[in-house]
Amino acid sequence: MGFRVIKTAAASLLAILITDALNIPGATSAGLLAILGVDVTRKRSVRSISSRLFASLLGLVLACMLFYFLGFHYWVLAIYILLAFPAISKANFKEGIVTSSVVVFRVFQGKEIGVDILLTQVELLIIGLGSAMLVNLVYMPNSEGAMMEIRRKVDGLFSVIFHHFSLTLRDPEHIWDGKELIEANRQIERGIEEARRASENQMIHPDGSWNIYFYMRKEQMENIQSMMHQISQVYERLPHGVLTAEIFDQLSKDVIAEGYTGKSEGLLIELEDLFKEMELPTTREEFEVRSAILQLCHELEYYLNISKKYKAPTAKKPQKRADSAV
Template sequence: MGIRVIKTAIAAIVAIYVAHYFNLEPALSAGILAILGVEVTRKQGLTKTASRFVASVLGLGFASIIFVTLGFYHWTVAIFILVSFPIMARFQLKEGIVTSCVTVFHIYSYGEVTTGIIWNEVCLLLVGLGSATIINMLYMPNVERELMKLREAVESNYYQICYTLAKTLREPTYVWSGEELLDAHRDIEKGITIAIRSKENQLWSNEGYWLTYFEMRRQQLDTIGQMMEMVARVHGQLKHAEPVAELLEQLGRDTQSDVYVGEVRVKLQELAEKFRAMELPKTRDEFEIRASLLMLMHEMNRYLDIAKRYKKRGNTDQSLLEKSNLTG
């Protein structure tokens, strides 16, 4: 927000000075238009500036016809609003409604419609919205470091979650607060928001690594929730739980590794085969625990499937993911 305020101040003062230089009246209106034109991302700046300019020119046309035909009265302003606003909304020009009103009210204050007045208003639009667009294009804060910190935080929390689940399998009475899960959810959602903004600042690039990364972690968070539910059902100690706990610990380590190896998946398949070769459960409790462990292993496989699926998406994203620790 601090950067946007600074950019808005610069855009406004530049617009006012330029308007003064070209003898546009009132010059302060160029500053108002510049304030309205500053946006969060470059793409938003370009698309919304175009929308505002088109809407304002249309508004000038509607207002000129209405004022010349019906006169300059307060109620004709209401007529202008009733006629122009629905049309602008219909053609996806809502962003330009306010800027349109700025220019139309200027015409109303003059009490006449002339070519010179219309040209003055168009020039004010070009100067005000143009200044905002130029400032938008010149500088946008680099969020790479912030995204890296969020990634490290998410992976650290996933590591802790896997180790906590493994500990719970070994000690069913262990009580976990779930703080890491909440922190991971918060950081993932924040990462997605920043990644979307970062991608919209890349006008000539279609790289979406960070958005892909955090979307992957978001989907994996759902599987972690299912894993927690399966672990909660293991209400007693059983020797079958130990190899699953070891795989959970390895999954936590792999989350922070540099490459996707798939070793956990192979071990999960081997462990599933061992479970099938074992004797059938002799008690209801053993049956329920073993069933929960099998479901837990299924969710671990799904967790790995998500990473593998995202890693293979598109040539551009794939190369980025392989370079940037997108692993289990």
């Protein structure tokens, strides 16, 4: 937000200086138009400024017709609002309603309609909005470092979550408040927003790797919630749970490694084969717990399949930036 204020000040000052240098009346209006045109991303800026420009031209034409036939009265402004605002919204220029109002009110204040008046308003629009677009296009903050930091936090939280899964499977009496789940969700949503903003700042060949990473984590987060449900049903210690805990121990390491290691997947395949060789449960309690553990393994398999779908294996050359572990 602080950087946006700096950009807004720069765009406004630039618009005022250009207007004053060209001896065009209304330099402060150009500065106001520049303030309205500054946005958070390059693509959004282009869309917003285009919308503001066309909305202002549309509003200017309609206002001039009203002022010409009805005169410069305050009630005419009310009629303008009643007619122009719905028309501008219907034309999909809703963002430009305020900008168009600034231009129209300037014409009303002058109490005169003429080619030179209209030309001046168009010049102010071009200078004000053009200054905002120039500042937006020249520089946007690089969010690569911020996204990398968020990724490290998410991976670290996943690692802690899997460690607690392992502890619970070894000791069903293990107490865990689950705060890492809430924080991981928050960081993932933050990362999605940051990745979207970074993508909109890349006008040519946008890199979608960060979007892929954070949406992958969001999908896996839903899968982890399902794992939580199954683990909550493991109410007694069994060898099956201890063996499954070893996979989560490995996964807690894999999740913070670079690339898809495949180690956890290999352990899971071995465990599933081992389960098939074990004797059937002899009590209802053992049956319920083993059933929950088996379903937990299916959820874990789904989690790993998501990783395989989006992540490069470590045997290949690591991809840049967002390519992270399981």
